[in-house]
Amino acid sequence: MRDKQLLLAVIIGSALAPLATLPAESGGYYVRVMNVILLYCIITSGLSLLMGYAGQISLGHAAFFGLGAYGSGLLAVKLSLSPWLAMPIAVLGTALVAAAVGVPVLKLKGHYLAMATLGFGEIIYVFLKELNWLTGDPAGLIGIPPFKLFGRELISSISQYYLTWAFLSAVLLISVSLIRSRIGRALRAIHGDELAAGALGVDVSRLKLQVFVLSAVYGAVAGSLYAHFEGFIGYSTFGLMLSIKLVTMVVIGGMSSIWGALLGTAVLTALPQFLTVFKEFEMAVYGAILIGTMIFSPKGIAGALARRRGVERGKAAA
16 A cells, blocks of 8 residues: 555656746756756666665766667667657667676676776767767767657757656656565665575576666666757767766765655756856865765765654654
């Protein structure tokens, strides 16, 4: 009963959230920032499942974001496919790449796994950089068509805002359902102790691969949306710094909570808008925030809020 209520809350909350945060103007800067936050939330939802629940770190998720963007964009530009058709093809291709990479890479643990995923991200970055023979422009891919709905192009920020909310709602519904299921409990067991989970009958290798591929699919979906929203994509967007930012968002928000990951994403995406004076030191600021979080609140913002709520409940009971 509790699980059904939680799923119902997710559905209703996802439907009402866009209305609660309805921007005042359709083409405003605020809306564009919100779109970026929502796109990153799609990616960090998958990273939260991978890191916080399965206990597997990835420093190369910007690669899946880039593969989804370039795959969907190239299919739409070079083959004149509809964005609605190009997206699932690009996502499927990214999932196959993730599966091929995950089979050998997920046998590693700890720092070795982090370095392997970092290396994969750099390989994809160089690959995208050298695609100028296909894109026709050394800077990236231009002329990507927008999504159309009922014959109308979704080119305004407000239309993109609602479309992104729709995809994020679907992602959250899938993620919450997974977390509350038997698979979610198995993932938490793997995070706690892989050997113990295996001894209890959990297929550790298969589940780790599945959640890795699922997180890659989330990244590819966000990449496809980004490509058709912007109309232009450049390889420089999908480098190591973006992967580090995404991991930082999940850690600061709270790895053990998908809602914490969303909160961390919102905070760290909006923060640079208020700290423009530190633009040249953006990564240093991120690093300082990450260190401070690890020292004073290892479970992130969500953990700190949960701990405070527990203290308040204890006082009330006393």
